[in-house]
Amino acid sequence: MKKWWRIIGSFAFLVVFFTAISVAVVVNHFIPGFSIALGFVLGGIVAPPDAVSTGAITKFVKIPRSTSAILEGESLLNDASSLIIYRFALIAIGTGQFIWHQAALSFLWMVIGGAGVGLLLAWVFAQLHKRLPMDAPSNIAFTLIEPYCMYWIAEQLHCSGVLAVVIGGLYMSARRLDFFNSASRIQGYNVWESFVFILNGIVFLIIGLELPDIVEGLRAKGIPLTIAIRYGVLVTATLVLIRIASAYLAMLATIIFRPNVAPRAGRRTALLPLLLGWSGMRGVVSLAAALAIPITLADGTEFPQRNLILFITFVVILLTLVVQGLTLPWFITRSHVFDDILQSVESSTQLVKKGLKQHSYQYLKTKHEKEIDNYPGLESLLRLWEQKANSSDEPHINEKTREALFQLLEAQRRYLTELNKDPGIDEEIIRVELYRIDLEEERLKLM
Numbered sequence: 025m026k027k028w029w030r031i032i033g034s035f036a037f038l039v040v041f042f043t044a045i046s047v048a049v050v051v052n053h054f055i056p057g058f059s060i061a062l063g064f065v066l067g068g069i070v071a072p073p074d075a076v077s078t079g080a081i082t083k084f085v086k087i088p089r090s091t092s093a094i095l096e097g098e099s100l101l102n103d104a105s106s107l108i109i110y111r112f113a114l115i116a117i118g119t120g121q122f123i124w125h126q127a128a129l130s131f132l133w134m135v136i137g138g139a140g141v142g143l144l145l146a147w148v149f150a151q152l153h154k155r156l157p158m159d160a161p162s163n164i165a166f167t168l169i170e171p172y173c174m175y176w177i178a179e180q181l182h183c184s185g186v187l188a189v190v191i192g193g194l195y196m197s198a199r200r201l202d203f204f205n206s207a208s209r210i211q212g213y214n215v216w217e218s219f220v221f222i223l224n225g226i227v228f229l230i231i232g233l234e235l236p237d238i239v240e241g242l243r244a245k246g247i248p249l250t251i252a253i254r255y256g257v258l259v260t261a262t263l264v265l266i267r268i269a270s271a272y273l274a275m276l277a278t279i280i281f282r283p284n285v286a287p288r289a290g291r292r293t294a295l296l297p298l299l300l301g302w303s304g305m306r307g308v309v310s311l312a313a314a315l316a317i318p319i320t321l322a323d324g325t326e327f328p329q330r331n332l333i334l335f336i337t338f339v340v341i342l343l344t345l346v347v348q349g350l351t352l353p354w355f356i357t358r359s360h361v362f363d364d365i366l367q368s369v370e371s372s373t374q375l376v377k378k379g380l381k382q383h384s385y386q387y388l389k390t391k392h393e394k395e396i397d398n399y400p401g402l403e404s405l406l407r408l409w410e411q412k413a414n415s416s417d418e419p420h421i422n423e424k425t426r427e428a429l430f431q432l433l434e435a436q437r438r439y440l441t442e443l444n445k446d447p448g449i450d451e452e453i454i455r456v457e458l459y460r461i462d463l464e465e466e467r468l469k470l471m
Contacts, residue, residue, distance in 0.1 A: 025097040025194070027447045031274055032094055036101035039270040043071040044109050046266045047259060055255055058329060061116040066333050068110030069314050070263060070340045072102040074307025087356060089452040095303055100194075103309050104187035108134055110313055117328070118321055130182075137183030142192030145174050150196055153203035163208040164215050170196075201437060206462035213459075227308045230315060231338060238338070241331035252332060256339025263340065264348070268301030295359050303352055305344045310337055376443065376453050380436060387435045392428055401425030429468055433461050 025032055047070065048063030058066075073095070108131060149170050153163060174192045175185035200209060242252055275297045314337040317330050388406045392399075401422050437458065444454045 028094050032097040034274055035098040037105045040071045040102045040105045043266050044068050050262050061113055062329055064113035068106045069310050069337055072106040072309055073099055073304040089450045100190045104184050107186055134184040138178050138187035139191045141178040142174055142188035143195055146192035146195040150203055160207040160211045164212045206465040209462050224308045227311045231311050238331045238334045252335050256336045259336050260340045260343045267304045271297035271301040302348055305349050306341045373453050383439045399424050433465050436461055
């Protein structure tokens with residue numbers, strides 16, 4: 025995210041605002057009874073692409089980590105920007121007025137305050153993890169509670185709870201090696217994979233249960249189902265076109281203002297913005313925001329067009345997931361847009377593995393050279409690393425060799441952490457190797 029912060033920031037904020045404005049104008053013009061404020065409510069709901077959906081689709085095809093980092097980083101931050109738009113639009117509908125300078129100041133406080141609260145609480149939680157006597161279940165339980173604490177405290181201070189959770193989570197993720205042991209990291213990863221899957225399933229289940237009532241509400245308002253579907257298709261087309269246009273504008277701006285980092289003119293330059301634009305699947309955040317629309321306003325009157333907004337959101341999510349989601353892997357494979365990048369990633373992978381093995385051998389030789397004659401296990405271990413093999417088939421291990429292995433694994437972590445500071449190295453490779461080291465440490469504990 026640090027390396028690609030410009031394009032992530034532009035997609036997470038500028039493109040979200042542009043999308044919300046476009047949706048508001050389109051629905052205000054084409055849908056009877058839809059005011060600009062209602063259009064911004066709908067625009068704030070459907071503007072942010074979903075990181076979970078994009079990540080699930082891209083698992084079926086290889087893409088560079090830089091591209092997935094842009095898509096996922098954008099999806100982390102655009103949730104906050106879209107929900108801020110959504111909140112201000114709800115206030116405008118409830119009060120009947122919108123004061124621009126107050127909204128601008130509130131927006132700045134929500135962004136800066138949310139990020140500040142997230143960083144501060146993340147630092148506090150990191151210190152608690154580090155200083156309190158915790159085992160793996162305790163650490164995992166805290167990670168389930170901490171995001172809600174960040175969100176609640178930020179909301180009490182009238183800043184963005186979503187942004188507080190995102191920034192706080194990034195801080196703790198970057199420093200997880202300082203206060204989580206290998207057991208906490210391995211078990212926590214599995215717990216959160218299941219937890220995220222369950223949460224997404226629950227939200228889609230809720231919208232499925234709500235859909236019959238939504239359709240009945242449309243009929244009660246005299247809106248035919250076919251007309252409502254057309255509105256959903258119209259909004260979906262607007263979202264896709266705006267995102268593709270924004271991707272090409274971002275590429276053009278990069279070529280003009282930063283030609284040294286822009287890709288060379290050719291097939292990739294032409295197709296990469298189209299791919300980024302086509303990858304904007306909507307998902308769980310849009311569903312949750314739509315379901316959070318109040319049923320009535322503060323004066324007790326019915327919230328205008330609530331059922332239609334919910335139905336359009338459902339159609340947008342369905343169309344983007346099915347049409348874009350099913351065609352995106354085919355598009356990536358047939359376009360060959362990432363072939364040269366993936367070859368470079370493969371070379372980086374081999375470089376990291378070779379460097380790690382050489383570092384391990386040099387560390388063992390320097391640290392335990394004088395003890396090798398007295399401990400056959402150390403001599404065997406040194407010979408295995410010298411031959412660039414692993415020690416997983418070693419049937420027995422004494423305490424001295426075990427201690428040396430633990431020290432070696434810690435040295436490997438430090439080496440990879442320093443290597444990760446190089447922006448030319450793919451962080452995903454580092455994460456895979458760190459996970460492998462954690463697994464090796466847990467295996468040694470059982471020997």
